[in-house]
Amino acid sequence: MNTPHLSKTHPLSTAFCGAAKGNWQISAMHTLIGPSLPQVPCLEIVKPDALAQGPAPAWALYGLPSHLRYTTQAEKVVLDQHPSLLNKPENSCAVLIPIQKTAVWWQMAQDERRHIFEEDSQHIAFSQQYLSVISRKLYHAKDLGEDFDFLTWFEFAPENEGLFNELLDYLRSTREWKYVCREIDIRLFRSEASGLLPEVHYE
Amino acid sequence: MNTPHLSKTHPLSTAFCGAAKGNWQISAMHTLIGPSLPQVPCLEIVKPDALAQGPAPAWALYGLPSHLRYTTQAEKVVLDQHPSLLNKPENSCAVLIPIQKTAVWWQMAQDERRHIFEEDSQHIAFSQQYLSVISRKLYHAKDLGEDFDFLTWFEFAPENEGLFNELLDYLRSTREWKYVCREIDIRLFRSEASGLLPEVHYE
Numbered sequence: 136m137n138t139p140h141l142s143k144t145h146p147l148s149t150a151f152c153g154a155a156k157g158n159w160q161i162s163a164m165h166t167l168i169g170p171s172l173p174q175v176p177c178l179e180i181v182k183p184d185a186l187a188q189g190p191a192p193a194w195a196l197y198g199l200p201s202h203l204r205y206t207t208q209a210e211k212v213v214l215d216q217h218p219s220l221l222n223k224p225e226n227s228c229a230v231l232i233p234i235q236k237t238a239v240w241w242q243m244a245q246d247e248r249r250h251i252f253e254e255d256s257q258h259i260a261f262s263q264q265y266l267s268v269i270s271r272k273l274y275h276a277k278d279l280g281e282d283f284d285f286l287t288w289f290e291f292a293p294e295n296e297g298l299f300n301e302l303l304d305y306l307r308s309t310r311e312w313k314y315v316c317r318e319i320d321i322r323l324f325r326s327e328a329s330g331l332l333p334e335v336h337y338e
Numbered sequence: 339m340n341t342p343h344l345s346k347t348h349p350l351s352t353a354f355c356g357a358a359k360g361n362w363q364i365s366a367m368h369t370l371i372g373p374s375l376p377q378v379p380c381l382e383i384v385k386p387d388a389l390a391q392g393p394a395p396a397w398a399l400y401g402l403p404s405h406l407r408y409t410t411q412a413e414k415v416v417l418d419q420h421p422s423l424l425n426k427p428e429n430s431c432a433v434l435i436p437i438q439k440t441a442v443w444w445q446m447a448q449d450e451r452r453h454i455f456e457e458d459s460q461h462i463a464f465s466q467q468y469l470s471v472i473s474r475k476l477y478h479a480k481d482l483g484e485d486f487d488f489l490t491w492f493e494f495a496p497e498n499e500g501l502f503n504e505l506l507d508y509l510r511s512t513r514e515w516k517y518v519c520r521e522i523d524i525r526l527f528r529s530e531a532s533g534l535l536p537e538v539h540y541e
Contacts, residue, residue, distance in 0.1 A: 145482070145483040146483055147483065148483075199481065201480075201481055202444040202445070203446075203447050203448055204448060205448055206447050206448055207447050207448060207449040207450075208446075208447040208449055208450050210447070211447045241405040242405070243406075243411075244406050244409050244410050244411040244413070244414045245406055245407060245408055245409055245410060245448075245452070246410040246411055247410075247411050249448070275481060277404075278402065278404055278478060278481035278482065279348070279481065279482075280348040280349055280350065280351075
């Protein structure tokens with residue numbers, strides 16, 4: 136695993152650690168494209184400095200929240216009407232999806248990427264229908280030198296997994312997804328004992 | 339100085355080091371807004387791992403090249419007609435301008451930032467008039483957790499310093515610059531003995 140040290144000291148960096156123990160149990164790990172990650176039973180979400188103190192995880196994916204890259208002001212107004220609240224008691228299911236996009240994607244100008252992302256693929260317009268039941272948080276990793284460009288974390292209630300799959304099926308059918316060259320779908324549920332968790336991304 | 343370790347291990351990271359010795363001599367350091375940096379006589383541009391081997395510089399600013407953030411395809415076509423060539427023999431003058439933008443800037447949606455950057459401030463349209471005589475390279479630092487968000491490196495011939503100042507005066511008069519909360523203007527010239535340099539950003 137290539138985990139450059141640079142990700143470990145960024146004040147906003149979060150580490151998603153696959154390990155034998157953790158607050159989230161992994162029910163399935165499915166690699167859609169590109170190299171897979173070792174199968175592990177649990178995920179723990181920590182600040183990177185906490186990682187140095189415990190036993191080394193099987194793998195650790197780093198990312199950090201950043202500014203909006205494609206969203207327009209008009210879209211932001213709509214999105215802000217449905218703030219994405221994590222850690223709701225009923226949302227005991229989570230999904231972590233690390234994504235890498237191709238060099239061709241990153242070599243495109245801003246308006247070309249935006250056009251594919253929204254005017255063509257309707258990433259925001261389609262997704263916002265699901266915001267009332269699916270919470271999400273995006274972590275950026277590309278400029279940290281990580282293998283993945285983004286990590287997206289989703290939370291929802293078990294009865295809404297079908298809606299989540301519908302959203303995912305849609306996104307994976309879009310033109311935007313033709314530029315995804317690595318994607319892993321990691322399904323999780325809260326460990327029974329853990330209840331509502333002091334995860335670092337709830338801070 | 340806050341120089342997080344994360345910048346030191348990124349494979350694309352470049353370190354601009356203010357020190358007693360270096361390939362570039364500093365003729366002036368002028369802080370326009372925000373905290374200044376210690377005055378030093380020279381600048382050396384190295385890969386961060388080289389930094390660990392020599393004596394510690396007075397300060398080191400880190401950044402890395404990244405994808406286009408505001409440029410459209412149509413603008414890219416025009417810009418690509420004037421590729422920015424560094425290390426031309428006649429370009430013995432250089433300027434390093436580290437910039438930080440306000441939290442308000444980064445909280446804006448993409449189209450708001452783009453509108454201020456180009457439709458209002460004409461950052462690209464105005465600058466491109468100068469591309470035949472002023473070469474530049476942009477390094478991103480924000481997502482590395484650095485104090486500065488960008489480092490821009492310029493090179494030009496001594497007789498074109500007036501044109502460079504004209505460009506800079508224009509940019510500093512724009513609405514975009516109202517969101518700049520830290521800016522230092524570092525003027526440099528090649529050390530006589532150094533000739534054309536094996537600087538890391540010429541690789």
